[in-house]
Amino acid sequence: MKTLITFKIITALSILITLSIVTEDRAIADNLLPVGIKDSFNLAQNPQKQADALFNSGNQKLIQKNYAGAIADFSQAIQIVPDFEKAIYNRAVAYDLSGNRQNAIDDYDRVIKLNPRNVNSYFNRAVAKAKFGDKQGALSDYNRVIEIDPKSTDAYLNRGNLIQASGDLQGAIANFSQVLNLQPNRADAYLNRGLAKYQSGDRQGAIADYDLAIKANPNYHLAYNNRAWAKADLGDNRGAMADYDRAIQLDPNYYLSYYNRANLRRTLGDESGAIADYDKSIKLKPDYAFGYNNRGLARKKIKDLAGATKDFTKAIELDPNFAEAYYNRGVVRQALKERGGAVSDLKTAAQLYQQQGSKTQSTNALNLARQVQNQK
Incomplete structure (x- = not known):
């Protein structure tokens, strides 16, 4: 057995700017690898042959993206042969692809108990754990992948992302560099290393890596x-x-x-x-709150105060904890002589800034609220 069909999604990392906030789309590699898709089995009456036939049927449904049907077939095969490792693994993949990550994790756990060196199960389980917010569990699984397969570039890439998110930029750079040692033309690794360098203050180093990413993929x-x-x-x-x-x-x-x-x-x-x-x-x-907030600032600049208010309101609707949008709307309401609304927005902004650890901005918002409130 034998042939692997790879379902791999690499969402490369991107960076963006706002006037005061930076948002990042963290890149990960999803490595969902059903086994035995191209295998075929002859029908027979003994239990293993029956399970093999169901396994083959489940694989075909998996190819057709009929995840519920695939899960049903794999489940029947497992019921007949409880330790059918490939069926358990492919059912985990089907759960994963259908968005049921907890069931997927449970099946990856089961595969790993049967085969502690099933590297794909560790990898896929790491991706699922990370999506659940279990970063330490994911990191442990990526470490195990690398222990079993020291040439797993995807594991180094994703481990680098987790380490970067924890604030260890040099550790992240080391992981992305290891990807490039193994796969020198991998554009997404240059991209991710470029961001880590940027975040560490090395702007020229970041540009050099982005240049290499473009050279690898124009x-x-x-x-x-x-x-x-x-x-x-x-x-x-x-x-x-x-x-x-x-x-x-x-x-x-x-x-x-x-x-x-x-x-x-x-x-x-x-x-x-x-x-x-x-x-x-x-x-x-x-549904991008930053887009509305910044368009509101541009509209405010050209004196379209009604349009600006509408944009800030939409940003708040999308993100009720968006302190900057409350502040900006408060400023516009002050210009429109809407004193009550302006004071309310500025006080809300001050409270949110305080909760989010932005003490200086909180103080500024509160001072402006008091100034507006005391205007005659």
């Missing part, structure tokens, strides 16, 4: 997007704009590139161009 829109941010940080606005343009050319449906380019346009004083880009970003991702 159509890698995320690398252009991320390099643009680093260039803008170093004052190369022209280079940043060219990179955002290229990122959008390569993937016109990626909302963050429009959002980031809009932010750059605002820094250059092009509020109308920024609003047009925010419009595109919001159209692609209507």
Whole structure:
């Protein structure tokens, strides 16, 4: 047995900017690997042959994305042969692909008890644990994958992401570098290492890695997007704009590139161009609170106070804990002479800033609320 069909999703990491907040889409590698898809079995009456036939049927349904049917077939096979490792594993994959990660984890646990060196089960279980927020459990599983298979580049990539999220940037860089030692042309590893370098303050090192990501994959829109941010940080606005343009050319449906380019346009004083880009970003991702907040700032700049208020309100609707949106709406309401609403928003912003550890911003919001309240 024998042949593996790989269901692998690598969502590469991206970075974005806002006036005061940085949001990141953390890249992980999903490695869902059903076994024996191409195997065929002859029907017979003995239990193993019956289980094999059900296993084969489940595999075909898995290919067709009929996850419920696949799970039913694998379950019948397991009922006949309780220690049927491949059927348990493929049922775990079917659960995983259908979004039922807890059942998937339970089946990966069962496979690992049967075969403590089943590297794919450790890997997939790590991905599922990370999605559940069990970062330590995921890290332990990635460590085990690397122990069994020291050349598992996906495990190093994902372990690097977890370590990076914990704040150990140098440890993350070491893991991404190990990916590149094993697979020198892997663009997503350059991309992720570039972000870790950026976060550590090494802007030039980040750009160098984004250059290598683009060299490995000239159509890698995320690398252009991320390099643009680093260039803008170093004052190369022209280079940043060219990179955002290229990122959008390569993937016109990626909302963050429009959002980031809009932010750059605002820094250059092009509020109308920024609003047009925010419009595109919001159209692609209507639930993106930052897009509404920043479009509200652009509208405020061109004196469209009603439009700005509407945008800040939508941002708050999408994220009730968005302190900056409350603050911005409070400022606009002050300009509109809506004293009560302005004071309420500013006090809410102060409370949220305090809860989120932004003491200076909390104090500023509270002082402005008092100033508005005392106006005659």
